[in-house]
Amino acid sequence: MNENRRQILEMLAAGKINVDEAERLLAALEPDRTSVGGFTGTIAGANGTKDTTVKTQAKYLRVLVEADESMTGMKGPTTVNVRVPMQLLRAGVRLASLIPKQAHDQLDEALSRHGVPLTLSQIKPENLEELVDHLEDLTVDVEGNEGHTVKVRVFSE
Amino acid sequence: MTPNIAVVQIETPHWRCIPLWIPLFLFWIPAIFLSPLIFLVIFGLAIAGKVDPWKAIAVLWNLICSLPGTHVRVVADGAKVYVRVL
Numbered sequence: 001m002n003e004n005r006r007q008i009l010e011m012l013a014a015g016k017i018n019v020d021e022a023e024r025l026l027a028a029l030e031p032d033r034t035s036v037g038g039f040t041g042t043i044a045g046a047n048g049t050k051d052t053t054v055k056t057q058a059k060y061l062r063v064l065v066e067a068d069e070s071m072t073g074m075k076g077p078t079t080v081n082v083r084v085p086m087q088l089l090r091a092g093v094r095l096a097s098l099i100p101k102q103a104h105d106q107l108d109e110a111l112s113r114h115g116v117p118l119t120l121s122q123i124k125p126e127n128l129e130e131l132v133d134h135l136e137d138l139t140v141d142v143e144g145n146e147g148h149t150v151k152v153r154v155f156s157e
Numbered sequence: 158m159t160p161n162i163a164v165v166q167i168e169t170p171h172w173r174c175i176p177l178w179i180p181l182f183l184f185w186i187p188a189i190f191l192s193p194l195i196f197l198v199i200f201g202l203a204i205a206g207k208v209d210p211w212k213a214i215a216v217l218w219n220l221i222c223s224l225p226g227t228h229v230r231v232v233a234d235g236a237k238v239y240v241r242v243l
Contacts, residue, residue, distance in 0.1 A: 077232070081228070083226070085224075
């Protein structure tokens, strides 16, 4: 049984929420909902008010890059729109586990020299879930020459 | 689920191609025949890299099976490329 559903049913059994509230929370977990984040709000339970947040799991990560022609030098705006299944990202993280241990230190050193303070051995699929949970909608404006910007937007859906 | 079909569409300012539906599942037929050679190569590389070969195969298989649902759309210099893996 889905962990979120179990949590809702336990709250109902404990009398913290009533049947209507449980139904609303369960409806927020419906798979046809495309938005990530789910239901967040204050629910008046039998023993007082409770804040309850139910998060639906993200299925895809989308990366949008937009640059105008003044930035790229090409005719017309340049856009890159990539949607990647979360499963692929998790598989990619597991790929890092194939790197031989002796190479880890050299790679970590090379990454830190290039300004990326990352420790490869500590990247795990669980960290990825946490990162995506906190990601929500990230927009980065990259400043280029003469004040031109490239907009990079990363979000889960 | 293994990727079954790739849909590729390319558009330029002067030319637009119809979406190409590439049956990726047909590549499994030669892959099955070549599987002993493929396994040998993977095993050789894994042993040379001091990595568990079974783990390497599992990770690569996981990677391939995660591809369905990937969408890539690039618009640059008037040209457009769409790739979808189903």
